[in-house]
Amino acid sequence: MRRLIDTTGIFLVAAMAGGMLLWTPAAYADTAEAELHPVDAPTGRVSGRAVGYLRFTEGKKPDQVKILVHIQNLTVVQSEQPLMTESGFATYQHGMRIRATGDCSDTTATDSQAGVLPDVGVRQDGNALVSMTANGITLSELPGKSVVLYRGTNDAKRQIIACGVIKKD
Secondary structure, three states: OOOOOOOOOOOEEEEEOOEEEEEOOHHHOOEEEEEEEEEEOOOOEEOOOOOEEEEEEEOOOOOEEEEEEEEOOOOOOOOOOOOEEEOOEEEEEEEEEEEOOOOOOOOOOOOOEEEEEEEEEEEOOOOEEEEEEEEOOOHHHOOOOEEEEEEEOOHHHOEEEEEEEEEEO
C-alpha cells in the first residue's frame, strides 16, 4: 500500500473487493528503489523500520532520472527552524545525497559523493511526498549505490538521519 501516489500520474490504483490492483505500463518497468531506514546517531548505523523510500525511473533525456520521494513518520526535531509553513504545517528542509558506496552499515564514514539531489521539505508530522528530476545521471548507474537523508542543508552541520541502498526493482 505504500505506492499509492505518484505525482506524475503514471500509476493507476483501483480498489477491488478488499484487494488492491497496481498497474504500471511496460515502458516504466525499468526502475530502481531505495528503502530509507533511520540512522542511530551515536553508532552511525541504520536501525528500525523503514521511514520512506525513493523510486527512480528513467527521465525524458538520456542522462536524467525521475525520483519519487515518499517519507512517512520521520522524527523531526522541533528545535530546527522551519523553512516555511504550508496549510498549517511547518516544513523542515532536508538534504539528500547519493553515495558511491552501496552500504549503510556505517554512515559515520566519509566517502565520495556520487551526486547531490534536490532538498526535500519534510512537514512537522514527519511526512513528505516529492517528485523531482536529477540531471547528469542514468538509471543504470544507481544500483549498488546508497542514498542518505540529512537533517538541514548546512554542509558544516549535516547529520545523516536515514540511509537506503539503491537496488534494481
